[in-house]
Amino acid sequence: MGAGVAALLVVWQLLSLTVSPAIMASPADTAVALAGLAWGSKLWIELLITLRRMVVGLAVGAAAGWVLGIVAGVQPRIRAFFEPLRWVTMTIPAVIIAVLAMLWFGLGDPAVMFTVAVIVFPTMYVNTMSGVSTIDSRLTEMGRVYRFTRRLLLTEIYLPGIASPVMAGLTLATGVAVRAVVLAEVLGAMTGIGHAFSRAMAYLETPELFAWIVVLLALMAVIEFGVLQPLKKRVMRWRKEAQ
Amino acid sequence: MITFEHVSKAFDSLEVLSDLSFHIATGEIVGIVGPSGSGKTTILKLITRILVPDAGTVTVAPGTLGYVFQEPRLLPWRTALDNVAAPLRAQGRTTSEARETAGRWLERVELDGFEGYHPAELSGGMAQRVSIARAFAVEPRILLMDEPFSNVDVTLKGALMDILESIIREREPTVVYVTHELTEALRFADRIVELTPDHGLREVDLGDRAAVAREWMRRTLGDLAGRW
Ligand SMILES: Nc1ncnc2c1ncn2[C@@H]1O[C@H](COP(=O)(O)OP(=O)(O)O)[C@@H](O)[C@H]1O
Ligand SMILES: [Mg+2]
Numbered sequence: 176m177g178a179g180v181a182a183l184l185v186v187w188q189l190l191s192l193t194v195s196p197a198i199m200a201s202p203a204d205t206a207v208a209l210a211g212l213a214w215g216s217k218l219w220i221e222l223l224i225t226l227r228r229m230v231v232g233l234a235v236g237a238a239a240g241w242v243l244g245i246v247a248g249v250q251p252r253i254r255a256f257f258e259p260l261r262w263v264t265m266t267i268p269a270v271i272i273a274v275l276a277m278l279w280f281g282l283g284d285p286a287v288m289f290t291v292a293v294i295v296f297p298t299m300y301v302n303t304m305s306g307v308s309t310i311d312s313r314l315t316e317m318g319r320v321y322r323f324t325r326r327l328l329l330t331e332i333y334l335p336g337i338a339s340p341v342m343a344g345l346t347l348a349t350g351v352a353v354r355a356v357v358l359a360e361v362l363g364a365m366t367g368i369g370h371a372f373s374r375a376m377a378y379l380e381t382p383e384l385f386a387w388i389v390v391l392l393a394l395m396a397v398i399e400f401g402v403l404q405p406l407k408k409r410v411m412r413w414r415k416e417a418q
Numbered sequence: 419m420i421t422f423e424h425v426s427k428a429f430d431s432l433e434v435l436s437d438l439s440f441h442i443a444t445g446e447i448v449g450i451v452g453p454s455g456s457g458k459t460t461i462l463k464l465i466t467r468i469l470v471p472d473a474g475t476v477t478v479a480p481g482t483l484g485y486v487f488q489e490p491r492l493l494p495w496r497t498a499l500d501n502v503a504a505p506l507r508a509q510g511r512t513t514s515e516a517r518e519t520a521g522r523w524l525e526r527v528e529l530d531g532f533e534g535y536h537p538a539e540l541s542g543g544m545a546q547r548v549s550i551a552r553a554f555a556v557e558p559r560i561l562l563m564d565e566p567f568s569n570v571d572v573t574l575k576g577a578l579m580d581i582l583e584s585i586i587r588e589r590e591p592t593v594v595y596v597t598h599e600l601t602e603a604l605r606f607a608d609r610i611v612e613l614t615p616d617h618g619l620r621e622v623d624l625g626d627r628a629a630v631a632r633e634w635m636r637r638t639l640g641d642l643a644g645r646w
Contacts, residue, residue, distance in 0.1 A: 317491045320466050320483055321556065331468035331504050335495040411538045413495040 200382040208382035217371075222390065225367040228284060232291025233352040237345060239292070240299025245333065247300070248307025255298075265297040269358055277363035279303055287367070290359035295348045302344025306337035309382055335413075337359060342407045353395055419444040419560065419592045420465055425474035427460055434460050436617040437474070442617045444479070447586060447593040449603025451622075452613030455486070458596040459488055462562045465594065481559030484552075484591070488564040490545035492537040498524060499533035502552045509556065525549040526581055529576065543570040550578060554585055561591045567602065579605060 184202055193202035200208070212218035242404035273290045280286040310333065318328050360369020366389055375384040420442040427435045436455040442448050450458050463469040464476050467485060492501045502520035507513060513566075524533055527547040537545050546569045551560060563582075567575045583606060586593060597603050600622070603610050610622040624630060 281514065313487070313491050314493065316468050317485075317487065320485045321508055321552075322483075323504070323508045327504065327508050331493055331496065335493070338495070414538070417617070 176177065197379055197381055200385040204382040205385040205389060208380075209386040212352065212383065212386055212390075221366065221368050221371050222394070225369065226394070228287045228360075228367065229291060229352050229356040230287040232356065233295055233349060235288070236292035236295030236352075237299045237348050240296045240301075240344070240348070241303050241341065244300045244303025245307060245337070248304040248337075249333070254304065261300055262296050264293055265301075269294050269355060270362070271361045273355075273359045276359065282363050282365055284364075286363045287356060287359040290363075291355045293350050294355040295352050298348045298351055299341075299344045300342045302347070303337060306340030306344075307333065309340070310336040314388065338410045342403075342410055346399070346403050346407075349398055350395070353391065353398075419479045420445070420594070421475075421477040422437075422461075422464070423475045423477075425462065425464065425471045425476060427457070427469065427471050427571075433617060435471075438617070438619060439474075440611065440619055442592060442594065444592055445590045447608045449596065449600070449607035449610040450594060450596045450613065451600045451603060451610060452600060454598055456613040456615075457617070458598075458613060459564055462564055462594065462596060465560070465562060478560070482556050484554060484556050484558030484561045486546075486550050486553045486561075489538065490542075490549040492545055492548055494537050497534050497536055497629060498529060498540065498548045500538070501548055502555050505556050519555055520551070523555040524548070526554075526560040527551045528577065529570075543574065546570055547574070547578070554581070557589060558591050561593045563593065564596045565598065566595075568597075568599075582606070583605040601631050604631055632634050 187199075188202055191199045191204075196204065211220075243257060269290070272293050273286075275295075276286040276289045282288060308369050314332050314336070315328070318332050323331065356367070357369040357372065360367040360371075361373045364370050368390060372384060372387045375381075375387065422438050422440050425435055425438045426433075438461075440598060450461060452458050460469065462485070464471060466477055466485060467476075467478075492498075493504065496504065498625075499517055499520050502523055503513070503516035506516035506519055511519070521530075524530060529544060529547055529551070532540065532544065537548070537612060540548065542608055546566070550566055553563070567578060585591070586606060593606075594601050595607065600610065604624075607624070611623060612620045612622055614620050622630060
């Protein structure tokens with residue numbers, strides 16, 4: 176892992192030596208630009224704006240995908256009903272969703288959040304739904320024999336039974352959400368990392384452009400290792416104890 | 419309590435039960451024996467309505483059901499205690515009441531100290547005992563047991579049978595006890611029926627239990643001898 180990171184840095188350094196600095200900033204120039212951004216408040220303000228949009232969009236889209244995924248997993252008729260929606264949201268290019276969102280909501284928060292939610296939805300929906308179908312039918316039989324209430328079936332069998340695919344779905348959805356939020360901000364916002372990124376590109380401030388890429392990667396790393404993995408460990412505790 | 423009238427059941431083209439009729443009275447302890455694949459589990463599933471017959475009717479009087487499945491069927495994400503408590507909560511008890519009762523039953527199957535263990539941390543025999551505790555804890559009117567002791571070791575088998583016997587005496591449930599080992603059923607059964615190769619049922623005459631046991635041993639040994 177450490178060696179892989181080092182190799183990437185070395186390749187980056189070598190590439191930056193061979194091409195014009197207008198095309199690719201060196202790691203050192205990027206670090207300087209990054210320090211400049213972090214020194215003022217710009218980095219933190221843009222980061223917070225983007226993070227907030229991403230979290231809200233992700234929460235709405237993932238929650239909708241999770242709830243509808245459970246319902247559709249249990250009820251084949253509802254699944255059939257939502258199949259066109261799943262297909263449409265999965266098939267439409269992200270750019271088109273972002274453009275439509277701008278058309279409907281104008282520039283700013285609502286358009287970006289909407290874009291993220293719509294793009295994230297099918298990932299979570301599909302993972303949850305297929306999770307429901309992998310639930311051991313012998314356990315649901317057991318629940319029926321012992322007259323589990325609907326609520327008990329949900330809390331004792333269905334929700335824990337899909338925890339693993341749901342966590343996998345949430346991890347995927349988070350990656351998708353970062354891409355979606357940047358895309359939406361590049362196209363349809365006057366603030367946020369995506370906007371700062373496109374501004375840096377327009378003014379050919381290449382080191383700053385690369386600094387924003389590093390910020391995005393760092394953001395992803397924090398979410399992945401600081402939030403998702405601990406959450407996964409907590410949710411799947413019963414499996415860990417088995418080892 | 420339980421009545422099968424001309425019941426037939428097939429899985430695709432595999433005929434398992436055909437035109438089966440029998441009646442089990444309230445409080446009766448009935449052993450069902452038959453070789454593996456003869457349809458014993460299918461009969462129990464028909465009683466619970468997990469399965470529905472292709473033809474004929476199955477009538478079961480209302481009342482709480484306890485079911486010791488052939489495999490433990492525990493919730494992997496719940497502790498032994500919460501596995502036993504779950505059906506009690508389904509009966510409307512609070513979580514703490516349910517856990518208290520569950521704890522007492524785990525003690526009775528000699529699993530005190532293992533309340534907080536998850537199924538994957540238990541041996542097969544221990545998991546089966548959790549499943550037995552779960553079935554007993556609901557105070558069933560009808561107790562269905564599918565080869566309940568096949569997975570527990572011999573020393574515990576005796577103790578578990580003693581518990582079963584005391585439950586039968588205390589609560590007088592109707593018990594359907596499935597096994598491929600006739601001598602196991604012989605101990606408590608009022609009646610034993612045997613599934614025959616032509617998908618029918620044969621009442622085993624229990625007039626002289628010792629003689630039945632001897633005959634069974636002879637047949638089993640004969641089978642073994644034949645196989646060698
Ligand atoms: N759900 C099912 N689908 C297909 N075949 C089944 C199913 N359940 C049982 N069977 C078949 O029916 C026969 C009887 O099964 P079962 O009642 O479990 O027998 P037993 O409990 O006496 O060993 C077996 O041959 C088994 O493979
Ligand atoms: Mg069986």
